Amino acid sequence: MKTDLQLKHDVEAELEWEPAVTASRIGVEVRDGVVTLAGHLASLAEKMAAEQATRRVGGVRALVVELEVRLPGEDVRTDEDIAHIARSVLRWTAGLSEDAVQVQVEHGHVVLRGTVEWPWQSQTAVRAIAQLRGVADVTDHIDIRNTMAPEKISKDILEAMRRHADREARHIQVTVNEGTVRLSGKVHSVAERSVARGAAWAAPGVRAVVDDLIVE
Incomplete structure (x- = not known):
């Protein structure tokens, strides 16, 4: 089993290896196999990439994310622009019906609401919006219609x-x-x-x- 120091080194190395992440902006702390990421990143997509990279590392028992998205000036968009683009993206996303997901935007934070048939459709919607410039955060309030025992x-x-x-x-x-x-x-x-x-x-x-x- 890895020590916390070994795990910290492996996480830092994986973040350096991930091309979508600027590792120098991320601080890594490890305690009892629980990894905490802290810092300021330039996009939500980069934040998600950092989370995924950390989860790839063997020995990570849990992940605490204290990363904040601070958009650079050239990426700042009005809420109206974000809402318009987000609605267009969702309409063109495979697997989602025309009006399955509704979009609300406030200061770059996007809230998705609606009802879909399966969980993967909700995940697809979140991933599609998270890649847009100007989006600082995505909250998923999409309901899943199909439930099972x-x-x-x-x-x-x-x-x-x-x-x-x-x-x-x-x-x-x-x-x-x-x-x-x-x-x-x-x-x-x-x-x-x-x-x-x-x-x-x-x-x-x-x-x-x-x-x-x-x-x-």
Whole structure:
């Protein structure tokens, strides 16, 4: 198992490796495997890239994000411009119906509301808006229409995991509460952890995924 110092070094190295991130703007602290990122970044897309890069590192037990988006002057847009562009982007995004998601913008902070059939559609909408210039934050208030029994969701996730990595599925526990999936147990690599997370997010009825998996 990595020490906190080793984990800090690995996270910093991964942030340096990620081309979408300016690592010099991010401070990394680690305590008992919990990584905290702090600093000021130039876009929401960069913030999301930093989070994803950190989660790729083996040994990260949890992530605390204290990153603030400070848009450079040339990227500042009016709320009206952001709302107009965001609505256009959502209309052109595959998998979303014409008026499934509504947009509200205040000082660069975008709130998405509406109802979609599946969780992946909500995630697609958030990712599409997060890439726009001028967007400082995205809040997802999109409701998911299709819901399933917790036992069915858990069964589907475990079956999907076994199709991709049967050995790891035997050591992963899946619990479901009101559409929130919690993954716990141990895996042997970051890739196997990603398979587990992907299987959880792809299951019908899943609204959120809490990753408590430990990479040995």
